[in-house]
Amino acid sequence: MCCSALVASPAEPATVVNAANLMPGTSHLPGSAALRIGRARLAAHDTPRSGAMTSGRNRGLVQTVLGPVPPSELGATTTHEHLHIDFSRMYRPAQDSPSEELADAPITLGNLGWIRRHYYSNRSNLQLTDLDTAIEEVRKFREVGGGAIVDATSTGISRNPEALARISRETGVHVVMGSGFYVAAAHPEDMDERGVEDLAQEIVGDIVEGVGDSGVRAGIIGEVGCTWPLDPNERKSLLAAAIAQRETGAAILIHPGRDEDAPLEILDVLAGGGADVERVIMGHLDRTVFEFEALRRIAESGCYLEWDLFGNEGSYYPRAEVDMPSDAQRLDFIRRIADAGYPERIVIAQDIFTKHRLIRYGGHGYGHVFENIVPTMRRKGFPEDVIRAITVDNPARILALA
Template sequence: MSEKVFFCLGENMSSLSGKVQTVLGPIQPEQLGYTLTHEHLTMTFNCCYSPPPPPQKALSEEPILMKNLFWLKQNPYSNRENLLLNQEVDTIKAELLHFKEVGGGSIVENTTTGISRDVRTLKVMAEETGVNIISGAGFYVDATHSSETRSMSVEQLTKILVNEVLEGADGTDIKCGIIGEIGCSWPLTESERKILQATAEAQAQLGCPVNIHPGRSSDAPFQILRILQESGADISKTVMSHLDRTIFDEKKLLEFAELGSYLEYDLFGTEMLNYQFNDAVDMPSDNERIKTEIVCTSGKQHLLPFIVLSDAIPAMRMQQYGVKLNHFRTKA
């Protein structure tokens, strides 16, 4: 399935069938251009704040400066300002314009309920930059769920997801064009399981793509796809994000690839040695990520559906959209 077809809504969507729904309205898939399929333009990521050791507390409270970038690169989730993209609207607009200058056309904004999705601001950004922005429907990880969300039935959750695509999100008429990223923890919680089931049911109604944030275990992506499939999802229109921090064994990655979802390597440009959420993980470099794609796709009778991008959070990872695009186009 081509990227252009992937982002289209399903045949059961009448006037929207075969179109891509942006925050400014539906467009033809040919209008997408180069597309980054997992980014965050407005969000708060306080749910993932990681307190630093006492000797480093001062660094955690400083603004983002050249003098502390050395520390931020290895401890990006220990500085509160670094987790607030909603304070960086003008900077994000500049990033979008740079992305457009180097050939970019569209961005999928995967911020969902729980981490401060802001479709109003996304609409303004799209209007002022000319970049197509596709907003994500749904819910992030359990730690961000409200008590109301946790108490909802699968049917109620499904209705919310469908309405965010058909009617509008966050009390507006600005519509989402993808479900996700749907946040999952490890182990998966009951609330997250219900949301996965609702995601599958909503996708079956809408025919739209789905993006999943898996828990931090190599078994998590397998469990998630199983739940989605059992609930009626279209796995061929499902993206499993963050695999470059989730599955490190080549054999297991190939086994997962056979299940039919898109494989997303979305930490390009970070180039950090460690993974702050798991000290046992040695993060791959960009070159290693590219080599993994080449190894996994070579010798296959079909091209495994890999997606590569930068998932540009937290705030200190600016100027990555165009840089990442050029880097990968050069190396690949």
């Protein structure tokens, strides 16, 4: 792939259809009290850190797979998706249902209901590797007002920089690529022997020089995978992410372990490694934190709060120990923490990593947040400036290199 192709700018963003008033250039409506509180809390942190080792050309810009762009160009953004991923190593047979004959079956209307319930138990469902399908789905995201997507695919689950560059180029949607290491089960075989500094320099290389020989640069560190209890190699990965953040100015995106104490433990590890916690996105809060006071403690750390499982609702969640909230319940939780003074620390997404959630296979697609959730936010009385903060301004701020 020629270098000129990698720095070409995406086409101009499409006109917003269902996410009206979210794109750049739209004037703010009067600010809510909660939003003013959030802005006051952030005022001291808007200036880029002097110690960041990004070049002067990239500091303050968002590094996409086609090159750096001003944050104002992103538009409506989902901060945690997967456009090209092979999650096959996470396959597991269904425990409560005969599954051998369905494990390798193609997705059909006849088995879609079963796959929705057991989406880790069909190998084809775990593979998003068809580029034409990805382009088709991302075009639909753009048609409903989407401007940018963070592809959170990290090392070990088939990150494909060339594919992401082509998707962005052919759809006009900005794509920010992830870096770093996923959970221990997906770590490289030599992870036990590698040191923190070695891991950190691999992440730095992805951001500063590009992944491998592709020339395509990552723009965020993550998703950095953690389990509960925290695996020793995952702790190394977190410390490496902290070093890489200091050297590049990139934000860190976290996949926490499945325990309500996991987010704060992870933040402690990152802070101990010298990371700027206010440049960390704590993902998967939907399935991790269910008590408001626990959520408030995480918010008080200064990190960003990410509800990234929109469209993945209770009836279909395969883990019986978790009562997955509905989209409406997610919004109620988000409204409560926004009203508590944290509207400028919230981002949202869908974390699509399986076929059954794509439009082609009967799902809601990458545009669900803008096609369905934003209108629901309005019906629930979210102020327009809070909606814009969550979908446009907050992603733009955290994705800009510090």
